[in-house]
Amino acid sequence: MSRNLDEIDLKILTEIQADGRITNVELAKRVGISPPPCLRRVRALEEEGYIHGYRGLLDARKLGFDVTVFAAVHLSSQAEADLRAFEEFVRAEPLVRECWMLSGEVDFILKCVAPDMATFQDFVTHLTAAPHVRNVRTSLVLHNSKYEAAVPLDVRGRR
Amino acid sequence: MSRNLDEIDLKILTEIQADGRITNVELAKRVGISPPPCLRRVRALEEEGYIHGYRGLLDARKLGFDVTVFAAVHLSSQAEADLRAFEEFVRAEPLVRECWMLSGEVDFILKCVAPDMATFQDFVTHLTAAPHVRNVRTSLVLHNSKYEAAVPLDVRGRR
DNA sequence: GCTGCACGCGCAATAAAATTGCGCTACGCC
DNA sequence: GGCGTAGCGCAATTTTATTGCGCGTGCAGC
Numbered sequence: 354m355s356r357n358l359d360e361i362d363l364k365i366l367t368e369i370q371a372d373g374r375i376t377n378v379e380l381a382k383r384v385g386i387s388p389p390p391c392l393r394r395v396r397a398l399e400e401e402g403y404i405h406g407y408r409g410l411l412d413a414r415k416l417g418f419d420v421t422v423f424a425a426v427h428l429s430s431q432a433e434a435d436l437r438a439f440e441e442f443v444r445a446e447p448l449v450r451e452c453w454m455l456s457g458e459v460d461f462i463l464k465c466v467a468p469d470m471a472t473f474q475d476f477v478t479h480l481t482a483a484p485h486v487r488n489v490r491t492s493l494v495l496h497n498s499k500y501e502a503a504v505p506l507d508v509r510g511r512r
Numbered sequence: 513m514s515r516n517l518d519e520i521d522l523k524i525l526t527e528i529q530a531d532g533r534i535t536n537v538e539l540a541k542r543v544g545i546s547p548p549p550c551l552r553r554v555r556a557l558e559e560e561g562y563i564h565g566y567r568g569l570l571d572a573r574k575l576g577f578d579v580t581v582f583a584a585v586h587l588s589s590q591a592e593a594d595l596r597a598f599e600e601f602v603r604a605e606p607l608v609r610e611c612w613m614l615s616g617e618v619d620f621i622l623k624c625v626a627p628d629m630a631t632f633q634d635f636v637t638h639l640t641a642a643p644h645v646r647n648v649r650t651s652l653v654l655h656n657s658k659y660e661a662a663v664p665l666d667v668r669g670r671r
Numbered sequence: 672g673c674t675g676c677a678c679g680c681g682c683a684a685t686a687a688a689a690t691t692g693c694g695c696t697a698c699g700c701c
Numbered sequence: 702g703g704c705g706t707a708g709c710g711c712a713a714t715t716t717t718a719t720t721g722c723g724c725g726t727g728c729a730g731c
Contacts, residue, residue: 369568409528
C-alpha cells in the first residue's frame, strides 16, 4: 500500500501541500530535478493516493458565510447501522463541511458554516431531530487562529 | 470590501474550490466564457481575497500520521494577552494543524495530527503545561465521514 | 435622443508550461 | 563482466497562460 518516498518526493508533497497551483517547472526547480521526471513523480503520487486532490481556498466570510460552528454530537445508539445512518444524514447536509467520528464521550464532531445565526438555528433543529441524535452541543467560532495543510511533513516519523 | 459577484464568478469559485488545479481553458469552458476574461476574473478574485490560495490535499495516514485528534482547551484566563499568547504557542506547534477560538464553554478547539499515540501523548503534556492552560480534553478521530471544501456556494445567502 | 466613457468579452499573437518519446547512466542480479 | 530495470534529462510537440487590442453594450451627462 505504501512505498518508501525519497527526499524528493517529500519535498514535492511539501510544496504541493503549500501551493497546489505551483507550476511543474517551478516545482522541479525547487526540488532539484528537471520538469519531466518531476511531473512523473507528481502523477505517481496522485495515482498512489498520496495526493487526494487540489482545492482552492475560499474566504467563507467574504462569501456571506459569517457563521462557523463546531457541533459535538452524541447519538443514543452506536450500532454500526445507526452510525452509518447519521453519516448519511450529515453528508446530505450542505451546511456541514466536515464530520469526524470520535472515540470517547462525543460521537461526532461537525464543522458547519451558515450565512447567519438564524439559518444555523434552523439547521440545528434539523440536526437535533435526526435519527438517534441524543444531544448536540454547539460552539460558535470567534475566529481562526491557525489553519495549516493537513500534514506536517517536516516532522519526522514516516514509513 | 465586497462587491457583488455575478453568476459567472460564483461558478468560477465553485469549480476552483472543487478542483484547485483545473486549467483555465477548462474552467472557461465550464463557466461559459473564453479563457482570457476567465483568467482575468480568477486573478481579480484572488486579488480581492475571495481566493486565499490553493492546496494539494495529502493523505495523512499514508504519510505516517496515523493519529488525528481534536483537543478542546480551556484557559484559566481570557485576557486578550493570554489568548494571544496561547495562539502563538499553538502556531509554533507543528502537530497542531488548526486552531479555532470559540465562544462559550471551551476556549479553543485544535485539530492535531501525530505519527503515533506516543508522540501525541508527549504533545499533550506540552500543551497542558502551556501558559494559562487549565484543562485539555482530547478526542481521538476514528474516521472521517465528510470533508468538503469550506464554502457551500450552492446554498443561498450571499452579499 | 446623442456622445463620450467605462467595463468586460473574444480574437489573435506570444510566451510558458505540460507532455511525450527516447537515449543514457547507475545499480543490483546473474 | 553482461543484462534488465528504474529514473533522469534533453529535445520536440501539444496545451495553456498571458497580453494587447478592437468591438459592442449600458449608462451618465448634455
